[in-house]
Amino acid sequence: MDGLTTAKADLTVYVHPSKSNKLADAVRKQLSSLLFTYDELFDGVLLSHKISFQSNHAKILHGLIPYFGVKVRAKLLIFSPKPNMLLEGKVVKLSKESIHVIVLGFTSAAIMSEDIREEFKYKIKHGAGCFASSSHKWHRIKVGSMVQFAVKSVDEEIGHISGSLIPPQTGCVHWLLKHSADAVSQTNRSLKRCRD
Known part of the structure; x- marks a missing residue:
C-alpha cells in the first residue's frame, strides 16, 4: 500500500x-x-x-x-497519503451513492458514485447492497470487503480521504489478487511454450 x-x-x-x-x-x-x-x-x-x-x-x-x-x-x-496513491481499506458502509471505507483502522475515506467506474452497478443481493461488476461476474464490493482505491484528495485537518474506483487497478482486493495471479500464471505458461 x-x-x-x-x-x-x-x-x-x-x-x-x-x-x-x-x-x-x-x-x-x-x-x-x-x-x-x-x-x-x-x-x-x-x-x-x-x-x-x-x-x-x-x-x-x-x-x-x-x-x-x-x-x-x-x-x-x-x-502520508497523496493524490493518485493507491490505498487499501475495509468497507464499513455502502449505499447507491457512496462507499465508506476505513483505512488502517483510524482514517475514513469516501468514494462517491461519480468516482465509481461504470462497470460497477449497485444491486441488492440476499438483503444487502453491493456493487457488482458487469464485466467480471465475481468482482463484487460489499460491506466487509477490502478495497483498493486511488486517492483523489486528502483533508489533513479532519483526516478524511476522498477516493476513486475509476482506475483499472482498483476494486475488491481479493478479486484483484486472484485476477493478477491468473494473469501472471498465463504469462508464465505462454513463455514456457515459447521456450519449448
Whole structure:
C-alpha cells in the first residue's frame, strides 16, 4: 500500500523537570501524544515510533518553568497519503451513492458514485447492497470487503480521504489478487511454450 513511509529523525523532546527520574517514560509519553494525528513536521500522521537516546546530557531551557531538552534518535512510521496513491481499506458502509471505507483502522475515506467506474452497478443481493461488476461476474464490493482505491484528495485537518474506483487497478482486493495471479500464471505458461 502506498502512503506508508519509515523515517529516521533526530529530535529534541522537551520534558518537565518533575519527570526527570523517569526520563524514558516521559519521552515516550510526549511522542505518543502525537500518534494518530496529522503533524506538519512529519507531513503526515505518526503511526508508531521507536526511540534511542543519543547522550546522557540534556540542555536546560531558562524561563518560568525550566524544561530540559533531551536529544533522541527515532524510527518513525508515517502515513502520508497523496493524490493518485493507491490505498487499501475495509468497507464499513455502502449505499447507491457512496462507499465508506476505513483505512488502517483510524482514517475514513469516501468514494462517491461519480468516482465509481461504470462497470460497477449497485444491486441488492440476499438483503444487502453491493456493487457488482458487469464485466467480471465475481468482482463484487460489499460491506466487509477490502478495497483498493486511488486517492483523489486528502483533508489533513479532519483526516478524511476522498477516493476513486475509476482506475483499472482498483476494486475488491481479493478479486484483484486472484485476477493478477491468473494473469501472471498465463504469462508464465505462454513463455514456457515459447521456450519449448
